[in-house]
Amino acid sequence: MPADTVTLNLDDVKTLAKAALMNAGCDNANAEAIAHVVWMAERDGCSSHGLFRVPGYCKSLSSGKVNGAARPLLDRAAPSVLWVDGDAGYTPIAHKTMMEDFAELVRAQGVALAAITNSFHFAALWPEVEMLSSRGLVAMACTSYKPTVAPHGGRKPLYGTNPLAFSWPRPEGDPVTFDQASATMARGDIQIHKRDGKPVPEGVGIDANGNPTNDPEKILEGAQLAFGGYKGSSIAMMVELLAGPLLGENLSLEAAETDLDDGGPARGGEFILAFDPAKTRQKTESGGNAERLFAAMLEQEGVRLPGQGRKTRRAEVAEKGVVIPRALMEQIEI
Ligand code: NDP
Numbered sequence: 001m002p003a004d005t006v007t008l009n010l011d012d013v014k015t016l017a018k019a020a021l022m023n024a025g026c027d028n029a030n031a032e033a034i035a036h037v038v039w040m041a042e043r044d045g046c047s048s049h050g051l052f053r054v055p056g057y058c059k060s061l062s063s064g065k066v067n068g069a070a071r072p073l074l075d076r077a078a079p080s081v082l083w084v085d086g087d088a089g090y091t092p093i094a095h096k097t098m099m100e101d102f103a104e105l106v107r108a109q110g111v112a113l114a115a116i117t118n119s120f121h122f123a124a125l126w127p128e129v130e131m132l133s134s135r136g137l138v139a140m141a142c143t144s145y146k147p148t149v150a151p152h153g154g155r156k157p158l159y160g161t162n163p164l165a166f167s168w169p170r171p172e173g174d175p176v177t178f179d180q181a182s183a184t185m186a187r188g189d190i191q192i193h194k195r196d197g198k199p200v201p202e203g204v205g206i207d208a209n210g211n212p213t214n215d216p217e218k219i220l221e222g223a224q225l226a227f228g229g230y231k232g233s234s235i236a237m238m239v240e241l242l243a244g245p246l247l248g249e250n251l252s253l254e255a256a257e258t259d260l261d262d263g264g265p266a267r268g269g270e271f272i273l274a275f276d277p278a279k280t281r282q283k284t285e286s287g288g289n290a291e292r293l294f295a296a297m298l299e300q301e302g303v304r305l306p307g308q309g310r311k312t313r314r315a316e317v318a319e320k321g322v323v324i325p326r327a328l329m330e331q332i333e334i
Contacts, residue, residue, distance in 0.1 A: 061264075
């Protein structure tokens, strides 16, 4: 193990994260919910949403921007729309509060929307969609952020990195899940490249003058780019609309106007749409053809299912532990 890194076991990850969050002002319920999401990220080798995020979570608690004692409120706006007011807390407590009610609503209605507002999302999205798929439901979720991505053809950040996640339940084993930023690279990963002094691949972003660059620092000062040119740019725009105006919440550009820039996320909305396949299938005997698709995909050499990378990394982490920079450990440790 290099001297500038520390190896932790997964139990330590949760304990460390929870202690740091409580020290920064979270109550037990909020700290537990956030630490669990941090733990899940480290368990699956998603370091950009694991302990790396804890200093940011803590900064926005200490600044008073985020409510560490949030008690989200649920309301029914229409038979298939669940309103979730996050009480200005981080989203994990909102997810914990709404998940059972929402899954029941989806089963009753066949399709339902969870409209989460007044909340701060600083995590990956796969935990919430997988949670729903582990209950037999198909789910998609998206959220916006602060302006970081330039619209196609432009050079000024306007969209957030705007992730979109989708999860499909399977009769046996884990759901098939993808969770991807509409930016070419998640901002956390660019920050990690900057921290580690590594260049990023082509197409990730442009400098402040609009010139393509591999330098993560220049991209953080300039603009990120959407994946796939104008196509990804339209998906980023769709995420802005679904997670913002559709729910009566901020656009990324509005979130930035009121944000304290304290190192944590900006206030925004999260759109979660879920379907119960038992209600949407016209023939009860159909549905097995999803498995047919997955099998046909895997017959081709070089193909893997999205989500499988996390399972592979999970096995590696279980064997080798969680390796983090010593400097990060020093920042988190109380
Ligand atoms: P990646 O590009 O690393 O991965 C995107 C998706 O593609 C994953 O589901 C991944 O599955 C899948 N994938 C990767 N390689 C393959 C392959 N060879 N075959 C099939 N599927 C593959 O993620 P991003 O950098 O785009 O996003 C990282 C995270 O950042 C996301 O979890 C996102 O939610 C989060 N984020 C959160 C934000 C917020 O505001 N809260 C803002 C922006 C991003 P697998 O895991 O199996 O590799």
